[in-house]
Amino acid sequence: MNLLRFAYDNLTRRPARTTLTMTAISLGIAAIVALTAIAWGFEASWQKANDARGTDLIVTRLASENTMPSPFIAEKVRPALVNLPHVRQVVGLLSEMLTVSYDAPPMFVFGWEFNSYLWEHLQLLEGRWPESRNEPVIVIGTLAAELLHKKTGDMIEIEGVEMPVVGIFQSSALVENGALILTLQLVQQITDKTGKVNVLNLQLDSSASDSDIANIKQQVRDTLPGYTAITSGELVSQNAVVRISKAMSNATILIASLVGALVVFNTMLMSISERTREIGLLLALGWHPRTVIKLIVSESAMLTFAGGIIGIILGVLLTRGLEHIELMRGKIDAVFSFPFLLGVLALSIVLGIFGGLYPAIKAARTRPSQALRQE
Amino acid sequence: MHAEESVDAVALARQMVKLHQSSGFEARMQVEVNDADKRMHLPFKVAVIGEITLEKQRLLLRGISPRKVREQTFAILATADAPARVIKSTQDKHSAADPYSPLFDSGLILWDLLAPWWGWAEQSVIGSDTFDDHPCSLIRSRTSQTENPISEVISCVDTTTALAWRTQLFDKQHTLLRTITVNLAMRSESGMLVARALTVEVPGISNTIITVYAGDEHYQIKPDTFSILESAPEAEQ
Amino acid sequence: MLRTHNLALHFDEGRTKALDGVDIEIFEGEFVAITGPSGCGKSSLLNLIGTLDNPTKGELFFCNQPYSALQDLSEFRREQIGFVFQSFHLIPTLTTLGNVLVPTIGRSSDHNAIDRASDLLKLMGLESRLNHFPGQLSGGERQRVAIARALINDPAFILADEPTGSLDSTNATHVLDVIANMRLKKSLTIVMVTHDPVVAAKADREICMCDGKVISGSRRNP
Ligand SMILES: Nc1ncnc2c1ncn2[C@@H]1O[C@H](COP(=O)(O)OP(=O)(O)OP(=O)(O)O)[C@@H](O)[C@H]1O
Numbered sequence: 138m139n140l141l142r143f144a145y146d147n148l149t150r151r152p153a154r155t156t157l158t159m160t161a162i163s164l165g166i167a168a169i170v171a172l173t174a175i176a177w178g179f180e181a182s183w184q185k186a187n188d189a190r191g192t193d194l195i196v197t198r199l200a201s202e203n204t205m206p207s208p209f210i211a212e213k214v215r216p217a218l219v220n221l222p223h224v225r226q227v228v229g230l231l232s233e234m235l236t237v238s239y240d241a242p243p244m245f246v247f248g249w250e251f252n253s254y255l256w257e258h259l260q261l262l263e264g265r266w267p268e269s270r271n272e273p274v275i276v277i278g279t280l281a282a283e284l285l286h287k288k289t290g291d292m293i294e295i296e297g298v299e300m301p302v303v304g305i306f307q308s309s310a311l312v313e314n315g316a317l318i319l320t321l322q323l324v325q326q327i328t329d330k331t332g333k334v335n336v337l338n339l340q341l342d343s344s345a346s347d348s349d350i351a352n353i354k355q356q357v358r359d360t361l362p363g364y365t366a367i368t369s370g371e372l373v374s375q376n377a378v379v380r381i382s383k384a385m386s387n388a389t390i391l392i393a394s395l396v397g398a399l400v401v402f403n404t405m406l407m408s409i410s411e412r413t414r415e416i417g418l419l420l421a422l423g424w425h426p427r428t429v430i431k432l433i434v435s436e437s438a439m440l441t442f443a444g445g446i447i448g449i450i451l452g453v454l455l456t457r458g459l460e461h462i463e464l465m466r467g468k469i470d471a472v473f474s475f476p477f478l479l480g481v482l483a484l485s486i487v488l489g490i491f492g493g494l495y496p497a498i499k500a501a502r503t504r505p506s507q508a509l510r511q512e
Numbered sequence: 513m514h515a516e517e518s519v520d521a522v523a524l525a526r527q528m529v530k531l532h533q534s535s536g537f538e539a540r541m542q543v544e545v546n547d548a549d550k551r552m553h554l555p556f557k558v559a560v561i562g563e564i565t566l567e568k569q570r571l572l573l574r575g576i577s578p579r580k581v582r583e584q585t586f587a588i589l590a591t592a593d594a595p596a597r598v599i600k601s602t603q604d605k606h607s608a609a610d611p612y613s614p615l616f617d618s619g620l621i622l623w624d625l626l627a628p629w630w631g632w633a634e635q636s637v638i639g640s641d642t643f644d645d646h647p648c649s650l651i652r653s654r655t656s657q658t659e660n661p662i663s664e665v666i667s668c669v670d671t672t673t674a675l676a677w678r679t680q681l682f683d684k685q686h687t688l689l690r691t692i693t694v695n696l697a698m699r700s701e702s703g704m705l706v707a708r709a710l711t712v713e714v715p716g717i718s719n720t721i722i723t724v725y726a727g728d729e730h731y732q733i734k735p736d737t738f739s740i741l742e743s744a745p746e747a748e749q
Numbered sequence: 750m751l752r753t754h755n756l757a758l759h760f761d762e763g764r765t766k767a768l769d770g771v772d773i774e775i776f777e778g779e780f781v782a783i784t785g786p787s788g789c790g791k792s793s794l795l796n797l798i799g800t801l802d803n804p805t806k807g808e809l810f811f812c813n814q815p816y817s818a819l820q821d822l823s824e825f826r827r828e829q830i831g832f833v834f835q836s837f838h839l840i841p842t843l844t845t846l847g848n849v850l851v852p853t854i855g856r857s858s859d860h861n862a863i864d865r866a867s868d869l870l871k872l873m874g875l876e877s878r879l880n881h882f883p884g885q886l887s888g889g890e891r892q893r894v895a896i897a898r899a900l901i902n903d904p905a906f907i908l909a910d911e912p913t914g915s916l917d918s919t920n921a922t923h924v925l926d927v928i929a930n931m932r933l934k935k936s937l938t939i940v941m942v943t944h945d946p947v948v949a950a951k952a953d954r955e956i957c958m959c960d961g962k963v964i965s966g967s968r969r970n971p
């Protein structure tokens with residue numbers, strides 16, 4: 138007979154209450170899992186987009202809080218970059234979020250410099266790539282094709298300019314799969330931004346070390362006022378969507394944890410007040426008050442542990458379900474890492490320990506003579 | 513007391529004029545029109561390119577989509593000493609147009625885009641108000657120019673950010689012609705708060721929602737950007 | 750072995766004097782019955798001996814050591830005392846065996862507890878009831894389970910508060926026989942509260958109480 142077995146028996150004694158509490162906890166944990174996985178997914182997806190492109194550093198205009206970095210003339214900045222040590226290619230990129238069809242959500246339209254390394258990581262599934270820097274054609278990602286109901290040969294109108302889709306590609310990054318890609322020159326022309334880019338992507342040679350990267354960042358800071366060089370990871374963590382979704386997931390973690398702890402607290406308080414006589418008995422039989430505390434805390438931790446496991450399963454299912462809702466298509470690329478799920482499980486156990494602590498201490502302070510007198 | 517307030521108003525108006533200045537900008541916007549009977553039309557997109565200095569204000573409004581809108585381009589020129597002039601250009605001809613008339617059956621009006629009332633001589637503070645929790649001062653701008661269909665404008669201006677959250681335009685009889693409200697604002701690169709989404713309400717007629725979805729604060733004005741203004745309008749009227 | 754000195758227990762700020770100057774002595778291996786009218790303080794005395802309550806006044810001594818010097822009351826209860834109650838106080842979700850093992854829960858070093866529990870239950874004649882739940886047992890069986898539970902840690906004495914109070918005479922006799930049997934086997938000291946003169950007659954000595962005071966039998970007859 139051990140303490141955990143006894144605690145388990147005590148929980149199964151009131152199946153309705155135990156189930157209810159576990160449900161409440163599992164819903165909270167499910168919300169945590171879903172929102173956090175989605176938030177991380179956003180980040181990872183952007184990260185993947187940059188990593189897959191083979192971009193080591195990104196040069197953009199300095200933007201303060203709440204502002205979008207605005208486009209700049211590439212040739213004003215490029216000369217200062219191409220001669221930096223380890224820089225192999227400097228490639229312009231112009232992106233806009235545009236409504237392409239009123240039946241589909243706004244989509245990313247990317248302008249990538251023709252013949253640059255950016256295109257290399259895309260896998261062409263159908264059709265062909267643009268053949269010159271100003272050939273008026275579009276290639277679209279698999280998800281974009283699905284959302285817009287377009288195939289090669291169909292026409293797409295971007296900002297009043299009609300162009301044929303000549304290719305459909307696949308990328309490891311969700312952001313790109315949902316995007317329309319044109320040559321940089323074409324996007325500049327269509328959006329009336331001749332010569333302008335949002336960012337310059339720097340590809341460094343393989344011998345570049347972290348300190349070389351730091352060095353380049355410093356050089357950009359010194360020689361190009363108003364511009365900043367950041368790694369793709371830094372760019373992603375500054376992304377407003379990523380930040381908002383992370384803030385949301387943090388808020389959810391906080392609220393769900395509080396609610397979870399309160400639910401456990403309430404349940405355990407109820408449970409010990411029903412069992413006053415029994416706790417008195419345990420003390421009379423020579424249990425140390427510490428053992429009583431261990432018992433109650435084990436019970437609440439078991440509750441939240443089970444709730445946590447169910448919540449994780451629910452959360453994963455919920456996220457997978459959301460991914461299939463039309464409205465959310467292509468916006469979710471949830472990441473469930475093993476350490477994360479383990480962390481959530483640890484969190485639920487911690488909730489149980491905290492929620493059960495006060496009721497446990499209260500139980501341990503029971504006066505056995507009084508408790509046993511109760512009938 | 514009253515004198516002090518009017519000094520404030522004049523200074524604020526001057527600040528508004530100054531803030532609107534730009535050596536070149538571009539903004540692309542999506543316009544949705546809802547009739548008074550809540551019927552919604554398909555949205556359209558236009559691009560506005562502007563160059564605003566103290567002496568001369570020029571705007572080019574170019575239709576992007578759909579096709580019917582795409583075929584039209586308008587340019588407006590306003591100077592300190594002459595009334596605003598608009599040239600409309602379609603594929604085959606240029607013609608003069610009314611700066612005060614709505615474009616594409618919406619609440620979008622070229623004259624409004626220039627906010628010329630901040631340059632009028634008579635400016636006074638008539639009170640204070642709040643708009644969506646933003647405290648703002650009510651500024652009344654008036655003109656005596658008789659050819660102007662708008663003779664009075666009351667703006668609800670957040671004095672800390674110099675953003676007019678709400679602007680009401682009246683005619684000589686003090687009838688409210690339209691109200692422009694800012695639904696969403698964002699900080700521009702210069703740190704100024706600018707409107708990102710607006711609603712133009714024409715009482716009893718329509719509600720127009722204008723959303724800026726792309727922009728460039730450093731647009732390179734080319735020598736031929738406003739060339740249609742120079743072309744002599746073919747047949748006036 | 751056990752001695753009390755001027756023991757008093759008051760409730761409600763002295764308005765109820767459950768015990769009022771009790772001096773008794775109990776010797777090793779003795780079987781002492783405490784009798785008296787309802788409300789005279791029998792249970793209160795037993796609770797004080799079992800350290801479930803603290804005296805308002807006076808002192809208790811175990812092997813000439815004052816209770817107030819005890820470091821760890823729960824250890825004292827576990828090692829020296831076995832409780833048996835009138836209403837059994839078994840835990841309904843645990844089996845017979847589980848209930849007997851309750852006092853050993855939380856003590857990792859106790860490896861042969863299950864063997865001891867089974868042996869005890871065999872002595873109680875309950876070897877066929879090991880996996881029954883309290884709800885499936887008769888009153889007499891339940892009380893025997895409770896006795897086994899009281900004995901699991903080999904205590905020095907058993908404190909029994911009307912152990913036969915809820916039983917019919919056959920079961921009561923059986924339970925008393927079991928207790929008497931255990932007393933011999935394990936050289937236990939037994940303090941038993943009872944209303945039943947027949948039960949009291951089986952004891953070596955009867956301590957008679959009234960209104961919180963001992964009226965007779967506080968010392969062993971010379
Ligand atoms: N917690 C308490 N609060 C107030 N009074 C109490 C408390 N516990 C016991 N008493 C009182 O103390 C007196 C002695 O009670 P006790 O339970 O010791 O009597 P008893 O001899 O065991 O009676 P019975 O034979 O009915 O079990 C009674 O008058 C009882 O009402």
Ligand SMILES: [Mg+2]
Nearest residue numbers: 791792793910
């Ligand atoms: Mg009693």
